[in-house]
Amino acid sequence: MSQNWLGLENDVCVITGAIGGMGSEICREFAKQKANLVLIDLDEVKCQQFAQELTAEYGIKAIGLACNTTNEAQVDATVAKVKEVFGRCDVLVNTAAILRFCPIEDLPLDEWSATVNINLTGYFLMSQRFGRLMLEQKSGRMVHISTVASHTPETYSGAYSATKAGVSMMSKQFAAEWGQFGIRSNAVCPCFVKTPLSKKFYEDKEVENGRTRMIASRRIGETIDIANAVLYLASKRSDYSNGTELVVDGGYEVMLGDLVPRPGGRRQFAIEQHAASLSAKK
Known part of the structure:
Protein backbone atom coordinates (compact mmCIF):
# COMPACT_ATOMS: atom_id res chain seq x y z
CA MET A 1 0.00 0.00 0.00
CA SER A 2 1.32 3.44 -0.93
CA GLN A 3 2.61 5.58 1.93
CA ASN A 4 0.45 8.36 0.50
CA TRP A 5 -2.67 6.20 0.18
CA LEU A 6 -4.70 8.80 2.07
CA GLY A 7 -3.56 11.57 -0.27
CA LEU A 8 -2.67 13.98 2.56
CA GLU A 9 0.94 14.67 1.59
CA ASN A 10 1.67 18.43 1.39
CA ASP A 11 -1.89 19.32 2.45
CA VAL A 12 -2.19 22.18 4.93
CA CYS A 13 -4.03 20.92 8.01
CA VAL A 14 -5.19 23.18 10.84
CA ILE A 15 -5.87 21.44 14.19
CA THR A 16 -7.38 23.11 17.25
CA GLY A 17 -6.70 21.73 20.72
CA ALA A 18 -3.39 20.60 19.25
CA ILE A 19 -1.55 19.98 22.50
CA GLY A 20 -4.36 18.03 24.15
CA GLY A 21 -4.25 14.24 24.33
CA MET A 22 -6.53 13.63 21.37
CA GLY A 23 -5.35 16.67 19.41
CA SER A 24 -1.65 15.82 19.71
CA GLU A 25 -2.28 12.26 18.50
CA ILE A 26 -4.16 13.62 15.49
CA CYS A 27 -1.32 16.05 14.74
CA ARG A 28 1.27 13.30 14.87
CA GLU A 29 -0.70 11.04 12.54
CA PHE A 30 -1.11 13.86 10.01
CA ALA A 31 2.64 14.48 10.24
CA LYS A 32 3.31 10.80 9.49
CA GLN A 33 1.31 11.30 6.29
CA LYS A 34 3.62 14.23 5.38
CA ALA A 35 0.92 16.86 5.77
CA ASN A 36 1.95 20.38 6.75
CA LEU A 37 0.46 21.50 10.04
CA VAL A 38 -0.90 24.51 11.87
CA LEU A 39 -1.12 23.67 15.56
CA ILE A 40 -3.58 25.84 17.48
CA ASP A 41 -4.04 26.00 21.24
CA LEU A 42 -3.97 28.54 24.05
CA ASP A 43 -0.31 27.98 25.01
CA GLU A 44 1.83 29.38 22.18
CA VAL A 45 5.14 28.14 23.62
CA LYS A 46 3.94 24.53 23.84
CA CYS A 47 2.37 24.77 20.37
CA GLN A 48 5.63 26.02 18.87
CA GLN A 49 7.68 23.39 20.68
CA PHE A 50 5.40 20.62 19.42
CA ALA A 51 5.50 22.07 15.89
CA GLN A 52 9.31 22.06 15.98
CA GLU A 53 9.31 18.47 17.22
CA LEU A 54 7.05 17.30 14.39
CA THR A 55 9.06 19.25 11.82
CA ALA A 56 12.31 17.65 12.97
CA GLU A 57 10.90 14.13 13.18
CA TYR A 58 8.86 13.99 9.98
CA GLY A 59 10.43 16.60 7.69
CA ILE A 60 7.22 18.60 7.29
CA LYS A 61 6.45 22.27 7.74
CA ALA A 62 4.60 22.96 10.99
CA ILE A 63 3.84 26.14 12.91
CA GLY A 64 2.29 26.67 16.33
CA LEU A 65 -0.11 29.52 17.01
CA ALA A 66 -1.90 30.70 20.14
CA CYS A 67 -5.58 31.33 19.56
CA ASN A 68 -8.66 31.51 21.73
CA THR A 69 -11.17 30.00 19.32
CA THR A 70 -14.03 31.92 20.94
CA ASN A 71 -12.35 35.26 20.21
CA GLU A 72 -13.35 36.60 16.79
CA ALA A 73 -10.31 38.85 16.39
CA GLN A 74 -7.88 36.08 17.31
CA VAL A 75 -9.53 33.64 14.93
CA ASP A 76 -9.35 36.18 12.09
CA ALA A 77 -5.67 36.82 12.87
CA THR A 78 -5.01 33.07 12.81
CA VAL A 79 -6.66 32.68 9.40
CA ALA A 80 -4.62 35.61 8.08
CA LYS A 81 -1.39 34.03 9.38
CA VAL A 82 -2.19 30.68 7.80
CA LYS A 83 -2.93 32.39 4.50
CA GLU A 84 0.32 34.36 4.75
CA VAL A 85 2.48 31.31 5.53
CA PHE A 86 0.81 28.60 3.45
CA GLY A 87 -1.56 30.41 1.09
CA ARG A 88 -4.39 27.97 1.74
CA CYS A 89 -6.09 25.58 4.18
CA ASP A 90 -6.97 22.10 2.96
CA VAL A 91 -8.18 20.57 6.25
CA LEU A 92 -9.62 21.97 9.46
CA VAL A 93 -9.96 19.69 12.50
CA ASN A 94 -11.87 21.03 15.50
CA THR A 95 -10.98 19.22 18.73
CA ALA A 96 -10.86 21.93 21.43
CA ALA A 97 -13.59 21.31 24.02
CA ILE A 98 -14.33 21.17 27.73
CA LEU A 99 -16.42 18.91 29.96
CA ARG A 100 -17.64 20.10 33.37
CA PHE A 101 -19.71 17.97 35.70
CA CYS A 102 -22.72 19.31 37.60
CA PRO A 103 -26.35 18.29 38.22
CA ILE A 104 -28.37 20.41 35.83
CA GLU A 105 -30.47 21.97 38.61
CA ASP A 106 -27.27 23.41 40.12
CA LEU A 107 -25.52 24.38 36.89
CA PRO A 108 -24.36 28.02 37.04
CA LEU A 109 -25.03 30.12 33.97
CA ASP A 110 -21.34 31.00 33.62
CA GLU A 111 -20.43 27.29 33.35
CA TRP A 112 -23.19 26.73 30.81
CA SER A 113 -21.99 29.75 28.82
CA ALA A 114 -18.32 28.71 28.96
CA THR A 115 -19.14 25.24 27.63
CA VAL A 116 -21.34 26.63 24.84
CA ASN A 117 -18.66 29.18 23.89
CA ILE A 118 -15.78 26.70 23.68
CA ASN A 119 -17.57 23.59 22.41
CA LEU A 120 -19.94 25.22 19.94
CA THR A 121 -19.15 28.87 19.27
CA GLY A 122 -15.43 28.10 18.94
CA TYR A 123 -16.17 25.40 16.36
CA PHE A 124 -18.47 27.80 14.53
CA LEU A 125 -15.97 30.65 14.38
CA MET A 126 -13.09 28.45 13.21
CA SER A 127 -15.27 26.73 10.64
CA GLN A 128 -16.85 29.92 9.35
CA ARG A 129 -13.57 31.81 9.01
CA PHE A 130 -11.54 28.97 7.52
CA GLY A 131 -14.63 28.06 5.50
CA ARG A 132 -14.43 31.44 3.80
CA LEU A 133 -10.87 30.60 2.76
CA MET A 134 -12.03 27.21 1.50
CA LEU A 135 -14.81 28.90 -0.46
CA GLU A 136 -12.19 31.04 -2.20
CA GLN A 137 -10.24 27.87 -3.02
CA LYS A 138 -13.39 25.93 -3.96
CA SER A 139 -12.09 23.01 -1.90
CA GLY A 140 -11.60 21.91 1.70
CA ARG A 141 -12.40 19.29 4.30
CA MET A 142 -13.59 19.80 7.87
CA VAL A 143 -13.68 17.23 10.65
CA HIS A 144 -15.31 18.08 13.97
CA ILE A 145 -14.93 16.03 17.14
CA SER A 146 -18.40 15.38 18.50
CA THR A 147 -19.34 12.42 20.74
CA VAL A 148 -21.88 9.64 21.14
CA ALA A 149 -23.13 11.80 24.01
CA SER A 150 -24.62 14.00 21.29
CA HIS A 151 -27.07 11.13 20.64
CA THR A 152 -27.86 10.20 24.26
CA PRO A 153 -27.34 12.51 27.26
CA GLU A 154 -24.13 12.44 29.26
CA THR A 155 -25.97 12.94 32.54
CA TYR A 156 -24.66 15.39 35.12
CA SER A 157 -22.31 16.96 32.59
CA GLY A 158 -23.93 20.36 32.24
CA ALA A 159 -24.07 21.67 28.70
CA TYR A 160 -21.73 19.06 27.21
CA SER A 161 -24.25 16.87 25.38
CA ALA A 162 -26.27 19.85 24.20
CA THR A 163 -23.20 21.54 22.72
CA LYS A 164 -21.96 18.38 21.05
CA ALA A 165 -25.40 17.77 19.53
CA GLY A 166 -25.04 21.30 18.19
CA VAL A 167 -21.63 20.46 16.73
CA SER A 168 -23.06 17.46 14.88
CA MET A 169 -25.93 19.48 13.42
CA MET A 170 -23.68 22.41 12.56
CA SER A 171 -21.37 20.05 10.68
CA LYS A 172 -24.33 18.86 8.63
CA GLN A 173 -25.31 22.46 7.89
CA PHE A 174 -21.83 23.30 6.61
CA ALA A 175 -22.02 20.24 4.36
CA ALA A 176 -25.46 21.13 3.07
CA GLU A 177 -24.59 24.76 2.29
CA TRP A 178 -21.00 24.39 1.13
CA GLY A 179 -20.92 20.96 -0.51
CA GLN A 180 -21.75 22.55 -3.87
CA PHE A 181 -18.53 24.57 -3.56
CA GLY A 182 -16.24 21.59 -3.04
CA ILE A 183 -16.21 21.61 0.76
CA ARG A 184 -16.89 18.55 2.92
CA SER A 185 -17.81 18.63 6.61
CA ASN A 186 -18.06 15.52 8.77
CA ALA A 187 -18.01 14.66 12.47
CA VAL A 188 -16.37 11.93 14.54
CA CYS A 189 -18.29 10.61 17.55
CA PRO A 190 -16.00 8.88 20.06
CA CYS A 191 -16.90 7.15 23.31
CA PHE A 192 -14.82 5.78 26.21
CA VAL A 193 -11.37 6.86 25.06
CA LYS A 194 -8.31 6.99 27.29
CA THR A 195 -6.88 10.51 27.28
CA PRO A 196 -4.84 12.45 29.85
CA LEU A 197 -8.12 13.98 31.07
CA SER A 198 -9.98 10.65 31.40
CA LYS A 199 -7.00 8.69 32.73
CA LYS A 200 -8.14 9.07 36.35
CA PHE A 201 -11.38 7.20 35.56
CA TYR A 202 -9.45 4.12 34.50
CA GLU A 203 -7.21 4.07 37.55
CA ASP A 204 -10.24 2.48 39.23
CA LYS A 205 -10.24 -1.06 37.81
CA GLU A 206 -13.89 -1.59 38.76
CA VAL A 207 -14.81 1.43 36.63
CA GLU A 208 -12.65 0.24 33.73
CA ASN A 209 -14.05 -3.30 33.85
CA GLY A 210 -17.61 -1.96 34.08
CA ARG A 211 -17.10 0.27 31.07
CA THR A 212 -15.37 -2.47 29.08
CA ARG A 213 -18.41 -4.70 29.67
CA MET A 214 -20.54 -2.04 27.93
CA ILE A 215 -18.47 -2.14 24.73
CA ALA A 216 -18.99 -4.80 22.07
CA SER A 217 -15.26 -4.96 21.29
CA ARG A 218 -14.50 -5.32 25.02
CA ARG A 219 -11.78 -2.68 25.19
CA ILE A 220 -11.46 1.00 26.00
CA GLY A 221 -10.57 3.19 23.04
CA GLU A 222 -7.20 4.86 22.53
CA THR A 223 -6.51 8.26 20.99
CA ILE A 224 -5.06 6.54 17.91
CA ASP A 225 -8.52 5.08 17.20
CA ILE A 226 -9.92 8.61 16.94
CA ALA A 227 -6.94 9.90 14.96
CA ASN A 228 -7.41 7.15 12.38
CA ALA A 229 -11.07 8.12 11.92
CA VAL A 230 -10.18 11.80 11.59
CA LEU A 231 -7.50 11.10 8.98
CA TYR A 232 -9.93 9.04 6.92
CA LEU A 233 -12.58 11.77 6.88
CA ALA A 234 -9.92 14.40 6.15
CA SER A 235 -8.50 12.38 3.28
CA LYS A 236 -9.39 12.01 -0.36
CA ARG A 237 -10.42 8.41 0.37
CA SER A 238 -13.64 9.67 1.94
CA ASP A 239 -14.45 11.99 -0.94
CA TYR A 240 -18.11 10.94 -1.14
CA SER A 241 -18.74 11.31 2.60
CA ASN A 242 -20.27 14.67 3.44
CA GLY A 243 -22.45 15.68 6.38
CA THR A 244 -22.07 12.33 8.10
CA GLU A 245 -21.04 11.15 11.56
CA LEU A 246 -18.49 8.40 12.03
CA VAL A 247 -19.14 6.68 15.36
CA VAL A 248 -15.93 5.35 16.95
CA ASP A 249 -17.12 3.65 20.12
CA GLY A 250 -16.13 -0.02 19.86
CA GLY A 251 -19.80 -0.91 19.48
CA TYR A 252 -21.06 0.86 22.62
CA GLU A 253 -24.25 2.07 20.91
Whole structure:
Protein backbone atom coordinates (compact mmCIF):
# COMPACT_ATOMS: atom_id res chain seq x y z
CA MET A 1 0.00 0.00 0.00
CA SER A 2 1.32 3.44 -0.93
CA GLN A 3 2.61 5.58 1.93
CA ASN A 4 0.45 8.36 0.50
CA TRP A 5 -2.67 6.20 0.18
CA LEU A 6 -4.70 8.80 2.07
CA GLY A 7 -3.56 11.57 -0.27
CA LEU A 8 -2.67 13.98 2.56
CA GLU A 9 0.94 14.67 1.59
CA ASN A 10 1.67 18.43 1.39
CA ASP A 11 -1.89 19.32 2.45
CA VAL A 12 -2.19 22.18 4.93
CA CYS A 13 -4.03 20.92 8.01
CA VAL A 14 -5.19 23.18 10.84
CA ILE A 15 -5.87 21.44 14.19
CA THR A 16 -7.38 23.11 17.25
CA GLY A 17 -6.70 21.73 20.72
CA ALA A 18 -3.39 20.60 19.25
CA ILE A 19 -1.55 19.98 22.50
CA GLY A 20 -4.36 18.03 24.15
CA GLY A 21 -4.25 14.24 24.33
CA MET A 22 -6.53 13.63 21.37
CA GLY A 23 -5.35 16.67 19.41
CA SER A 24 -1.65 15.82 19.71
CA GLU A 25 -2.28 12.26 18.50
CA ILE A 26 -4.16 13.62 15.49
CA CYS A 27 -1.32 16.05 14.74
CA ARG A 28 1.27 13.30 14.87
CA GLU A 29 -0.70 11.04 12.54
CA PHE A 30 -1.11 13.86 10.01
CA ALA A 31 2.64 14.48 10.24
CA LYS A 32 3.31 10.80 9.49
CA GLN A 33 1.31 11.30 6.29
CA LYS A 34 3.62 14.23 5.38
CA ALA A 35 0.92 16.86 5.77
CA ASN A 36 1.95 20.38 6.75
CA LEU A 37 0.46 21.50 10.04
CA VAL A 38 -0.90 24.51 11.87
CA LEU A 39 -1.12 23.67 15.56
CA ILE A 40 -3.58 25.84 17.48
CA ASP A 41 -4.04 26.00 21.24
CA LEU A 42 -3.97 28.54 24.05
CA ASP A 43 -0.31 27.98 25.01
CA GLU A 44 1.83 29.38 22.18
CA VAL A 45 5.14 28.14 23.62
CA LYS A 46 3.94 24.53 23.84
CA CYS A 47 2.37 24.77 20.37
CA GLN A 48 5.63 26.02 18.87
CA GLN A 49 7.68 23.39 20.68
CA PHE A 50 5.40 20.62 19.42
CA ALA A 51 5.50 22.07 15.89
CA GLN A 52 9.31 22.06 15.98
CA GLU A 53 9.31 18.47 17.22
CA LEU A 54 7.05 17.30 14.39
CA THR A 55 9.06 19.25 11.82
CA ALA A 56 12.31 17.65 12.97
CA GLU A 57 10.90 14.13 13.18
CA TYR A 58 8.86 13.99 9.98
CA GLY A 59 10.43 16.60 7.69
CA ILE A 60 7.22 18.60 7.29
CA LYS A 61 6.45 22.27 7.74
CA ALA A 62 4.60 22.96 10.99
CA ILE A 63 3.84 26.14 12.91
CA GLY A 64 2.29 26.67 16.33
CA LEU A 65 -0.11 29.52 17.01
CA ALA A 66 -1.90 30.70 20.14
CA CYS A 67 -5.58 31.33 19.56
CA ASN A 68 -8.66 31.51 21.73
CA THR A 69 -11.17 30.00 19.32
CA THR A 70 -14.03 31.92 20.94
CA ASN A 71 -12.35 35.26 20.21
CA GLU A 72 -13.35 36.60 16.79
CA ALA A 73 -10.31 38.85 16.39
CA GLN A 74 -7.88 36.08 17.31
CA VAL A 75 -9.53 33.64 14.93
CA ASP A 76 -9.35 36.18 12.09
CA ALA A 77 -5.67 36.82 12.87
CA THR A 78 -5.01 33.07 12.81
CA VAL A 79 -6.66 32.68 9.40
CA ALA A 80 -4.62 35.61 8.08
CA LYS A 81 -1.39 34.03 9.38
CA VAL A 82 -2.19 30.68 7.80
CA LYS A 83 -2.93 32.39 4.50
CA GLU A 84 0.32 34.36 4.75
CA VAL A 85 2.48 31.31 5.53
CA PHE A 86 0.81 28.60 3.45
CA GLY A 87 -1.56 30.41 1.09
CA ARG A 88 -4.39 27.97 1.74
CA CYS A 89 -6.09 25.58 4.18
CA ASP A 90 -6.97 22.10 2.96
CA VAL A 91 -8.18 20.57 6.25
CA LEU A 92 -9.62 21.97 9.46
CA VAL A 93 -9.96 19.69 12.50
CA ASN A 94 -11.87 21.03 15.50
CA THR A 95 -10.98 19.22 18.73
CA ALA A 96 -10.86 21.93 21.43
CA ALA A 97 -13.59 21.31 24.02
CA ILE A 98 -14.33 21.17 27.73
CA LEU A 99 -16.42 18.91 29.96
CA ARG A 100 -17.64 20.10 33.37
CA PHE A 101 -19.71 17.97 35.70
CA CYS A 102 -22.72 19.31 37.60
CA PRO A 103 -26.35 18.29 38.22
CA ILE A 104 -28.37 20.41 35.83
CA GLU A 105 -30.47 21.97 38.61
CA ASP A 106 -27.27 23.41 40.12
CA LEU A 107 -25.52 24.38 36.89
CA PRO A 108 -24.36 28.02 37.04
CA LEU A 109 -25.03 30.12 33.97
CA ASP A 110 -21.34 31.00 33.62
CA GLU A 111 -20.43 27.29 33.35
CA TRP A 112 -23.19 26.73 30.81
CA SER A 113 -21.99 29.75 28.82
CA ALA A 114 -18.32 28.71 28.96
CA THR A 115 -19.14 25.24 27.63
CA VAL A 116 -21.34 26.63 24.84
CA ASN A 117 -18.66 29.18 23.89
CA ILE A 118 -15.78 26.70 23.68
CA ASN A 119 -17.57 23.59 22.41
CA LEU A 120 -19.94 25.22 19.94
CA THR A 121 -19.15 28.87 19.27
CA GLY A 122 -15.43 28.10 18.94
CA TYR A 123 -16.17 25.40 16.36
CA PHE A 124 -18.47 27.80 14.53
CA LEU A 125 -15.97 30.65 14.38
CA MET A 126 -13.09 28.45 13.21
CA SER A 127 -15.27 26.73 10.64
CA GLN A 128 -16.85 29.92 9.35
CA ARG A 129 -13.57 31.81 9.01
CA PHE A 130 -11.54 28.97 7.52
CA GLY A 131 -14.63 28.06 5.50
CA ARG A 132 -14.43 31.44 3.80
CA LEU A 133 -10.87 30.60 2.76
CA MET A 134 -12.03 27.21 1.50
CA LEU A 135 -14.81 28.90 -0.46
CA GLU A 136 -12.19 31.04 -2.20
CA GLN A 137 -10.24 27.87 -3.02
CA LYS A 138 -13.39 25.93 -3.96
CA SER A 139 -12.09 23.01 -1.90
CA GLY A 140 -11.60 21.91 1.70
CA ARG A 141 -12.40 19.29 4.30
CA MET A 142 -13.59 19.80 7.87
CA VAL A 143 -13.68 17.23 10.65
CA HIS A 144 -15.31 18.08 13.97
CA ILE A 145 -14.93 16.03 17.14
CA SER A 146 -18.40 15.38 18.50
CA THR A 147 -19.34 12.42 20.74
CA VAL A 148 -21.88 9.64 21.14
CA ALA A 149 -23.13 11.80 24.01
CA SER A 150 -24.62 14.00 21.29
CA HIS A 151 -27.07 11.13 20.64
CA THR A 152 -27.86 10.20 24.26
CA PRO A 153 -27.34 12.51 27.26
CA GLU A 154 -24.13 12.44 29.26
CA THR A 155 -25.97 12.94 32.54
CA TYR A 156 -24.66 15.39 35.12
CA SER A 157 -22.31 16.96 32.59
CA GLY A 158 -23.93 20.36 32.24
CA ALA A 159 -24.07 21.67 28.70
CA TYR A 160 -21.73 19.06 27.21
CA SER A 161 -24.25 16.87 25.38
CA ALA A 162 -26.27 19.85 24.20
CA THR A 163 -23.20 21.54 22.72
CA LYS A 164 -21.96 18.38 21.05
CA ALA A 165 -25.40 17.77 19.53
CA GLY A 166 -25.04 21.30 18.19
CA VAL A 167 -21.63 20.46 16.73
CA SER A 168 -23.06 17.46 14.88
CA MET A 169 -25.93 19.48 13.42
CA MET A 170 -23.68 22.41 12.56
CA SER A 171 -21.37 20.05 10.68
CA LYS A 172 -24.33 18.86 8.63
CA GLN A 173 -25.31 22.46 7.89
CA PHE A 174 -21.83 23.30 6.61
CA ALA A 175 -22.02 20.24 4.36
CA ALA A 176 -25.46 21.13 3.07
CA GLU A 177 -24.59 24.76 2.29
CA TRP A 178 -21.00 24.39 1.13
CA GLY A 179 -20.92 20.96 -0.51
CA GLN A 180 -21.75 22.55 -3.87
CA PHE A 181 -18.53 24.57 -3.56
CA GLY A 182 -16.24 21.59 -3.04
CA ILE A 183 -16.21 21.61 0.76
CA ARG A 184 -16.89 18.55 2.92
CA SER A 185 -17.81 18.63 6.61
CA ASN A 186 -18.06 15.52 8.77
CA ALA A 187 -18.01 14.66 12.47
CA VAL A 188 -16.37 11.93 14.54
CA CYS A 189 -18.29 10.61 17.55
CA PRO A 190 -16.00 8.88 20.06
CA CYS A 191 -16.90 7.15 23.31
CA PHE A 192 -14.82 5.78 26.21
CA VAL A 193 -11.37 6.86 25.06
CA LYS A 194 -8.31 6.99 27.29
CA THR A 195 -6.88 10.51 27.28
CA PRO A 196 -4.84 12.45 29.85
CA LEU A 197 -8.12 13.98 31.07
CA SER A 198 -9.98 10.65 31.40
CA LYS A 199 -7.00 8.69 32.73
CA LYS A 200 -8.14 9.07 36.35
CA PHE A 201 -11.38 7.20 35.56
CA TYR A 202 -9.45 4.12 34.50
CA GLU A 203 -7.21 4.07 37.55
CA ASP A 204 -10.24 2.48 39.23
CA LYS A 205 -10.24 -1.06 37.81
CA GLU A 206 -13.89 -1.59 38.76
CA VAL A 207 -14.81 1.43 36.63
CA GLU A 208 -12.65 0.24 33.73
CA ASN A 209 -14.05 -3.30 33.85
CA GLY A 210 -17.61 -1.96 34.08
CA ARG A 211 -17.10 0.27 31.07
CA THR A 212 -15.37 -2.47 29.08
CA ARG A 213 -18.41 -4.70 29.67
CA MET A 214 -20.54 -2.04 27.93
CA ILE A 215 -18.47 -2.14 24.73
CA ALA A 216 -18.99 -4.80 22.07
CA SER A 217 -15.26 -4.96 21.29
CA ARG A 218 -14.50 -5.32 25.02
CA ARG A 219 -11.78 -2.68 25.19
CA ILE A 220 -11.46 1.00 26.00
CA GLY A 221 -10.57 3.19 23.04
CA GLU A 222 -7.20 4.86 22.53
CA THR A 223 -6.51 8.26 20.99
CA ILE A 224 -5.06 6.54 17.91
CA ASP A 225 -8.52 5.08 17.20
CA ILE A 226 -9.92 8.61 16.94
CA ALA A 227 -6.94 9.90 14.96
CA ASN A 228 -7.41 7.15 12.38
CA ALA A 229 -11.07 8.12 11.92
CA VAL A 230 -10.18 11.80 11.59
CA LEU A 231 -7.50 11.10 8.98
CA TYR A 232 -9.93 9.04 6.92
CA LEU A 233 -12.58 11.77 6.88
CA ALA A 234 -9.92 14.40 6.15
CA SER A 235 -8.50 12.38 3.28
CA LYS A 236 -9.39 12.01 -0.36
CA ARG A 237 -10.42 8.41 0.37
CA SER A 238 -13.64 9.67 1.94
CA ASP A 239 -14.45 11.99 -0.94
CA TYR A 240 -18.11 10.94 -1.14
CA SER A 241 -18.74 11.31 2.60
CA ASN A 242 -20.27 14.67 3.44
CA GLY A 243 -22.45 15.68 6.38
CA THR A 244 -22.07 12.33 8.10
CA GLU A 245 -21.04 11.15 11.56
CA LEU A 246 -18.49 8.40 12.03
CA VAL A 247 -19.14 6.68 15.36
CA VAL A 248 -15.93 5.35 16.95
CA ASP A 249 -17.12 3.65 20.12
CA GLY A 250 -16.13 -0.02 19.86
CA GLY A 251 -19.80 -0.91 19.48
CA TYR A 252 -21.06 0.86 22.62
CA GLU A 253 -24.25 2.07 20.91
CA VAL A 254 -25.31 -1.47 19.95
CA MET A 255 -24.98 -2.90 23.47
CA LEU A 256 -28.21 -1.77 25.17
CA GLY A 257 -30.05 -5.05 24.62
CA ASP A 258 -27.06 -7.09 25.78
CA LEU A 259 -26.90 -5.15 29.04
CA VAL A 260 -30.48 -6.05 30.06
CA PRO A 261 -30.10 -8.78 32.76
CA ARG A 262 -31.34 -12.35 32.31
CA PRO A 263 -31.03 -15.27 34.74
CA GLY A 264 -27.45 -16.57 34.68
CA GLY A 265 -26.40 -13.97 32.12
CA ARG A 266 -27.73 -13.41 28.61
CA ARG A 267 -25.32 -15.73 26.81
CA GLN A 268 -25.73 -18.58 29.28
CA PHE A 269 -29.51 -18.09 29.30
CA ALA A 270 -29.57 -18.41 25.49
CA ILE A 271 -27.40 -21.54 25.58
CA GLU A 272 -29.65 -23.19 28.18
CA GLN A 273 -32.84 -22.22 26.34
CA HIS A 274 -31.47 -23.58 23.07
CA ALA A 275 -30.44 -26.84 24.75
CA ALA A 276 -33.90 -27.16 26.29
CA SER A 277 -35.51 -26.57 22.91
CA LEU A 278 -33.37 -29.27 21.26
CA SER A 279 -34.14 -31.67 24.10
CA ALA A 280 -37.89 -31.08 23.75
CA LYS A 281 -37.73 -31.98 20.05
CA LYS A 282 -36.24 -35.41 20.70
